[in-house]
Amino acid sequence: MASLSSLIASVVDNDQGGFGPSASHLPPQFKDIPYAPFSKNDKLGRIVDWNAEGPSSGAAGGSAPAAAGQAGQKGGKYSREPKEAFGASAAGTFAYYHDEDESSFSVVAGGAAGKKPVQAGGGLQRNQGRMQGGGGRGGAARGGFQQGGGRFQQSGPRGMQQGGRQGQQQGAGGRFGGGGGGWGRGGAQGGRNNWKEQRTRDASVQVGNDWVSLEEIEYSRLNKLRLEVDLDEAETLSQHGFLYEYDRTYDRVNTKNEKPLQNVDRVRYNPTTSDDPVMQELAAKDRGRVFVTDNILSMLMCAQRSVYPWDMVLTREGDKLFIDKREGGPFDYPSVNENAADPPMENDKDTLNSPSALSLEATYINQNFAFQVVREEPDARLEVEHPNPFYQSDMETEPLASCVFRYRRFDISVTEDEDVGLVVRTEVDAFTKQQNEDQPSFITIKTLNEFDPRAQGAGGAPDWRTKLDSQRGAVVATEMKNNSSKLARWAVQSVLAGAEQMKMGYVSRANPRDASRHTILGTQWYKPRDFATQMNINLANGWGIVRTIADLALKQPEGKYVLMKDPNKPLIKLFRVPIDAFEPTEDDLLDDSALPSAAPSDDGL
Template sequence: MAHFNPPQIQDNPLGWGPCAIPDQFKDMPYQPFAKGDRLGKVSDWTGATYQDKRYLGKYSSAFGGGGSQYAYYHDEDENSFQLVDTAKVQKPVYQRGRRVFQQNKQRRERERRQQQAQANMQVLSKTQKSRERDRQRLLRKWQKQFGRQMQENRSKAPIKNRDASVQVRESWDVVEEMDFPRLTKLSLPGMEDASDLMKCGKMEYYDKTYDRVTTKNEKSLKRINRIFHKVTTTDDPIIRQLAKSKGNVFATDAIISTLMCCTRSVYSWDIIVQRVGDKLFFDKRDDSEFDLLTVSETATEPPQDEGNSINSPRNLALEATFINHNFSQQTLKMISHVETRK
């Protein structure tokens, strides 16, 4: 029969647990640990492995800092201690000459201050002293006056609450509301490479002499009598022709560009979406803000004037649109067709 040898049990009448340490573990230090502690490094002798404060206690033990039993303590005299390698450390290339550069910079700065102090110590005549005092007094007056005005203008600038382009009526039913974070999370299906379905109109050559226009070599803006089409989607004859055979969503370039920049928009605008069968048409209203270029719309302090003021948003937009239309045509080489007969 098999014989069972029971283990030796140590009786501890004054406490709990064993009262003696086995010989093989007698001189071995013990680090307490918990089962939930993370094991992410072999050793850390400095305690500065992680510079980010968020990870300082990432691998800390549940029992505190610990590790004191592995700390090094020296009690002997170190007078006889000598370094083995006494060679001078070679600095990298980008650090060589840095000290000389700093010394030269400090020397030039010190000389500049001395020259300025000497200039201030020169003896001035009574007329020069009077002019200098008047200039300093006038300068302080301007700084005080205009600084206060600028601060008052900043504090008095009201926050303009602009009206919506469409007044929402109480009888309307809300079908669904979508905010910008929700729109950014939408995933589009795989799109094929874009292709031109139809090319219309003609292109004129750019006049390269406008590349040399500067403040000294200026050119006056000319008025070009040309028609700029601003039709909406459903009124475009080309889109009407394409809608019969290809595509199911149609919009003009002005509408698409406004939709792409809608996150930075400050002025109010709206789009009319019409569904004809299984096709969607994005339209704009007649003579709407889509046809105008905005001025300082995304600035810290956008134009606030209203009415007939020259700096009102609409008047500034009209001016910018007029300039852009004429300048875009002025920079083209216009070819005049001359008919000859024999």
């Protein structure tokens, strides 16, 4: 009995008259440790139980749980009465009483604070929130949580709409709407809008093992280059060829009065710089240090807008620099929707609208449109001082196309002590006779083409047959966005040639699934310099790029170099290549000679 009495005395505090350890029998190691009353009936609930009814007054925020408890009592038999935990009536040792001033705290957010999300205490309303709101913590329909300040979003179908709207407003960095996070469809949609398929393109030329990398220039560095060149002081060295007058009847073409695009057989030349005899003659006369064509020069001046890969060959001969294109390279074929957010892609199922097929189609349309819209009559022909240097009448069977090559010299010197002249071969396509003007005006003719507004790679372009006449501004704005590189190059070529106007044609397929028949839906006039301003073309930046590339090549020893655009990164690379690079080898010549002859043999087989 003595042992039992001592055991009871150790657990019963006779001084306090309650249940708990006696102060006189408490071991020293447990002294000053508060005792928490407990009961085996206590159960662990939620970490934050919004159903529990709080005090009506006292601590801050007590009114919200009280309101929730009242709302729960209205729920009928499903309402849950809050229970008092065992030991809560005693002076809780762990109870916290706020008796300090909160004046030192301040609101960090600048916007108006939204209402705190409140959950109704009634189980019926909570169940309704689950059924209507998609179930869960994020439900915010007619029960469950009340939506406060847009923080909680609905998870059901309506929640998808709300989440999508909030995801679009908050963007990729939104709390619940951006790339791949949050509730509802906002996160998924925000991430999907910002995600693009990573396309791996092949380089326009294969880098050889014996190529030496000299320089890599990012687009960000190209944007910082500047060189002021006075275009009005450009010197026209010589002009070659002839021009026909533009047919004014095509100004009246529209979607209700369209004309079919004809296939006109004409001969037009576009040789590279080193194959031009006039360029060689001007170099021998020391009329410049850098020699290039307008097609190549415009690509260099608008390099930052290019997305597709390209390359050009730089040849250093003495103190001269020749910039050439490769035969059959990207300079011979204009791109289509190169700058679109979702450009055309190679697809085995849709070869009609692949980038290569669209490029060939655009080349065909540009040439035939320029041949068709001129008056090929004796009284509408303009001769210049020199004939076409590439046409051989005794060998050609087709007539020559309307074209004049203008060889012009621009001064790209940086200081007054140096003399760096750039000779460029430019082209004009036709001429017009203006009223009250004695001299004819040179014009360039270019074409935009529509293939299929519903096909992949169309870039969100509107249907030209319904929008071109009534909403031409929207059509032009879309083309400027989807074909920024091509249109910028055309504007620069017209400025370099000294053309007074650009004639832009709008050509569409007669049938979206047939790339062989086209119709002319309209035409439009532009002034090259105004069009360049509208395209945000910085000519000073373009001349700075040209001078920088020329300096890099002229500092190198004599030889051959390749400047190429990286196929998948916004940068250009400069390589030193062997002098015989891109030259036909003996194996190529043997392969050509081994081809069967088209002439019949003596035995008639």
